[in-house]
Amino acid sequence: MKNMQKLLAGGILIxxxxxxxxxxxxxxxxxxxxxxxxxxxxESQTGAKVDINSDGGVSTIxxxxxxxxxxxxxxxxxxxxFPKDIFxxxxxxxxxxxxxxxxxxxxxxxxxxxxxxxDVFSKYKExxxxxxxxxxxxxxxxxxxxxxxxxxxxxxxxxxxxxxxRDNSSGKTGVALNVTTEE
Numbered sequence: 001m002k003n004m005q006k007l008l009a010g011g012i013l014i015x016x017x018x019x020x021x022x023x024x025x026x027x028x029x030x031x032x033x034x035x036x037x038x039x040x041x042x043e044s045q046t047g048a049k050v051d052i053n054s055d056g057g058v059s060t061i062x063x064x065x066x067x068x069x070x071x072x073x074x075x076x077x078x079x080x081x082f083p084k085d086i087f088x089x090x091x092x093x094x095x096x097x098x099x100x101x102x103x104x105x106x107x108x109x110x111x112x113x114x115x116x117x118x119d120v121f122s123k124y125k126e127x128x129x130x131x132x133x134x135x136x137x138x139x140x141x142x143x144x145x146x147x148x149x150x151x152x153x154x155x156x157x158x159x160x161x162x163x164x165x166r167d168n169s170s171g172k173t174g175v176a177l178n179v180t181t182e183e
Contacts, residue, residue: 065101066099066101066106067079067098074112076097078097079097079099082097082107082109083107083179085133086128086131086133087124088109088111088177089111089113089120089175091113091114092175093113094109094110094111095111096108105181106178106179107178107179108179109179110176113173113175114171115173116173117161120146120175121146121161128150133152135150136151144162145161146160147161156179156181157179158177159175159176159177160178161174
């Protein structure tokens with residue numbers, strides 16, 4: 001009788017796997033198991049509670065200190081609380097967005113735009129100035145890109161501009177923004 005129960009249980013398990021694989025559920029289940037493994041790994045290293053969600057080609061890691069969203073295809077979104085007075089191109093394909101509140105408010109965003117590098121450099125100087133930001137420094141490093149630093153009150157913005165590092169032949173310009181606000 002015990003052998004029959006084991007055989008029946010095995011048959012149910014195999015049938016379940018076949019049914020679930022036919023509906024794509026095993027792929028979903030594998031992804032969720034993978035998320036849990038990575039969550040536990042980060043939690044064991046940082047001591048923080050981590051929640052990972054990787055739906056629609058976008059991976060999100062959330063802790064009590066902040067949130068990080070990454071997308072290879074430019075499907076990430078600006079954080080809801082990203083400062084409205086910081087210029088971002090309307091055609092921006094956001095690859096990474098991080099918001100943090102561990103030591104003041106901070107953001108790190110990278111995106112690509114179809115605008116050419118020199119136009120992006122000029123546009124940031126113009127738009128940030130219009131929005132009340134003071135340009136502290138600028139650097140043109142030739143083929144290595146361009147950099148701007150702005151400040152406004154207790155906030156600072158570093159803008160780095162260069163060729164899309166993932167595909168230099170794409171004709172796209174990569175922009176990285178690092179925003180910090182002191183408490």
